Amino acid sequence: MDVMTSLRxxxxxxxxxxxxxxxxxxFGELRGLRAALREAIAQVxxxxxxxxxxxxxxxxxxxxxxxxxxxxxxxxxRLLRQDDRLIIDVADHDLEAVPRLAEGRPLGAGGLGLQLTRTxxxxxxxxxxxDAKHVWASFPG
Structure with missing residues (x-):
């Protein structure tokens, strides 16, 4: 059973x-994003x-x-930094949808991106x- 909860x-x-x-x-630009992120973090x-x-x-x-x-x-x-934190901030322009975590969903059923992010x-x-909705995650850095 899927349980949907909102992020804070x-x-x-x-x-x-x-x-x-x-x-x-x-979607084809995601590979380049990963490579560019690795390069940017290597400079920190x-x-x-x-x-x-x-x-x-x-x-x-x-x-x-x-x-x-x-x-x-x-x-x-966006890759941000404040003090000892790295922050990823991802924005889109859908102001209607609230980001929701799909809890209890089996592996392979999709919708686990926010779960991985929380992990x-x-x-x-x-x-x-x-004009934008932002989802962010912070890391030690």
Whole structure:
């Protein structure tokens, strides 16, 4: 049985600085996003650990996939940093849909991107601006 729950609504890290930003219009651009993220994280002192880089890349890909599949393009993926945190912030332009976690869904049934995000990240949430819905995840970095 699927149980749908909402993510916590919160704006993350207002003093975070943007390290990189990518705009995606198609699923085919996800591979390039992963490679560019790995390259960007490698430039961050004390953050370029393989395990962390892999987790950030998986989460960014999952959130961007959700935004491309369920949101309105273009999808914007930002890599941010504040103090000892790296933050992935993924935005789309669907202001009607609230991000929901599918709990109790069997593997292979889809909808596990937000579950993976909660597993790999320190903290996860979402917020809206005037023209976009953002889902974010933070990592030690």
């Amino acid at each position: 609504v919160s704006t993350p890290f207002p003093a975070a600085s943007e390290l990189r930003c990518w705009t995606l219009d198609r 002192p004390a953050a370029a650990q393989d395990d962390l880089t892999d987790k950030v890349a998986v989460v960014a890909t999952e959130l961007a996939t959700n935004a491309l599949r369920h949101g309105l393009p273009p999808t914007e993926v 790999f990240a320190i903290d996860v949430g979402w917020y809206m601006t005037e």
